Amino acid sequence: MNLKHFILFITLLLIINGVSIYIMCSSDDDSSAIDTTIVNELVYESIDNWQALLSKTEELIENKHNFNYAIIDADEKLLVTTDKTMEYTIVSATKNRSTIRAIEVDGKIVGWLIIDNDIDKIISRNQRRISITFTISTVLVLAIMVIYYVYLNNQVVKPFNKMKKFAANVAQGNLDVPLDMDKRNVFGEFTESFDLMRDELAASRERERVANESKQELVAQLSHDIKTPVASIVAMTEVMQVTVVDDKQRDKLAKITEKANQIDKLVTDLFNSTLEELDQLKVELTDVSSREIAELLETSDFKKQIKDINIPECMVVADKLRLGQVFDNIIFNSYKYADTDIEVVSDITDGYLVVSISDFGQGVSEDELPLIMKKFNRGANAKGKSGSGLGLHISYQLIEKMGGCIRCYNKEKGFCVEIKINLS
16 A cells, blocks of 8 residues: 555544544433423422422432432522532532523522533543544544555555566566466456567567578578689689789789679678677687787788788787688778778787787777777768778677777877787
């Protein structure tokens, strides 16, 4: 029960108690009411027998009524009474709220009839009635509150908490936990629909997973199939470049080779990205020497724009094939976006071989720099240039899998990619 319901019930309790007490207090007390007819009869009887009453002094008489009374003369001398403990003076009677009636003979007040209203008993009786009424009404309201609380808890609160937990599981993607169904509560008609929704979401997610996996497998297969004829084109053009004599034809064949290599690079990036989504982008770590790293850099630099490669003597833990892909991506990006000389600087620091590959181009804007290794992200300088925005992203993933790290930053002149590779 929340605060709103609690306040509602407290208000109901006060209203019921107030109404009960008001009705009880405003009702007539028949047991204590004095019959005015009897009082008038006593007055007239006293008038008729006044001379006889004057001869009496504090005489105790039989009480034939449900109240005590006394008769006094004009000098407040007690003549007769039904209870000698009564207060019979005018002042005392007034103080005790007794009923006082004048006895007149020949138009002159000769005495007084004093009727004891027993106000203390009446007050005590009324207090007792108020207490009983208040107690009964309080117990009744509390019982209603308890019953209502139990009802709310079983029919609303507990089912709602179950639905809340169920919704949290669905939001977190946990669709294997069913919703306990109980048609007896107020949400009973909805629980079955919610559980059917869960089943449908689970089925839909599975269908989506299967469709995405099929699509990714298809892309991976097509990428692999495309690479074979592209490799054949590159091989044939390289053979033709050796055999032809005409320089113009040799230049054309060089262009064909360059474009074929671009196609191969794009297909490779697409293939590796698909393998990453399928969680099949594997890295096999082995010991690789600094000499082999230098050879990988030379192989990636087919335009021969790296002027000097000096790698300190060391052994690193890496996947040689994947490391070659990383160098391919970085150097190919330098060709495409800067097309300047490339500087390679390396050093051994804190258990890493640090290889920095820099160009002397325009660099990347500071706004785009934090996003440069995000998937499919391409900067403003990529306009009009072929590419998919996968190269640096794949390089980042591969270096991370090797236990190293990679970062990109602008230099005073140009752009730099820094790679850290674990020493063995």
